[in-house]
Amino acid sequence: MDMELDDSLIAEKIKEEKDDALDNVDDYLDDYADDDDDDVYSDYGDNDEYICEEDDELLKLQAQFDNADLPPGVEASVPWLQDPSPSKKRSPAGTSTSTSTSSVHEGTASASSSSKAESNSTVKKEEEMDEVLRKLMYFKQFDTVADCSDHHFLDMVSSGRKPSKDWVKKIQDEWKILEQNLPETIYVRVYESRMDLLRAVIIGPSGTPYHDGLFVFDAVFPPSYPNEPPMVHYHSSGFRLNPNLYECGKVCLSLLNTWTGGRNEMWVPNKSTMLQVLVSIQALILNTDPFFNEPGYEKTFTGSEGRKKSKEYSEDIFIKSLKKMMYTLRNPPQHFEDLVAGHFRVRAHDIMTACKAYVDGAELGCDVKKWLREGDKALKTSSPNFKAEVAKIMRPLLKYFIYNGSKECEKFQN
Incomplete structure (x- = not known):
């Protein structure tokens, strides 16, 4: 009976340590990733004055992930990715190996209670799983919400002027x-109280390093x-994932007039729409070969050299995208919590299958x-370095x- 009691207490202790380790993630990432809400536009027309600043602490985080010289399958030594070692998984002090008749009965009762608790916990988890999938199923693609307190542009307001009826009508048309x-x-x-604000979540397209x-x-x-x-502001979480998406949140896109382009590629008043902006971000920025989004690269790097550099860039982007998945799971955007939980609940197996295939040589x-x-x-095979990097990050990603x-x-x- 004592053995059953000890195993139960040990299991509880392991769970507590696991939860404590996961609770440290927010603090750790907050110390290293850029704070997206720190930099606010001071003027609507100053797109060209968008300033990006390097974050030394972010570089430290990237160094811990990217520069760790570890063999395939071994994760970087970062505090919130570590499991308690077997030596730390001890039973609480005061547990004795010898028992009296009364302690045997107490142990039996405790073990029985523990068994019931575990059974109830399993049922609760299954109910929660069904609830997560149910919420995902009914998660609306478009909806109005009340609270905009964490929106990047919250403090950007017009100078006390009431919006015109034409402006309100146009926004309603956009909706x-x-x-x-x-x-x-x-x-x-x-947002009900701020018609000028909008938040969008875009799923990375298949066949790209953003999938x-x-x-x-x-x-x-x-x-x-x-x-x-x-x-438009991109919530980077501190990761530079595209030449057109800056860590500071700037989005370079002709349709937003933040980049050069032909007459038909720029914003056309009373013709261009917010829908076009979002679809363009997904199709033109989150594409198969983001390396060539960098101005001039398509002409500078041609042939086999261009393909090699594009492949290396995409592989690096995919590793960062996996890290961003973990960050997003721990810090889901407001009003999209159900989408984040449900999306990764459903897609996790395919993501891990893809990672395993990449480790085995499949091309990204x-x-x-x-x-x-x-x-x-x-x-077609992936590069040796890419295989090693994917293998290294699979373990912490799997935990999430x-x-x-x-x-x-x-x-x-296994």
């Missing part, structure tokens, strides 16, 4: 367009809208199911997915 035409991989929330990731954007409609385009962005089915593993309720991912623990 209707979004509600009726959003693709399945873009979700939008607008299955969630990318958050805040937007504001200026008083001059639609004569001027909306302003390929059709993983086809690659596994047809076994054309000799045709399992903690989020993706039980089917437990098979990747």
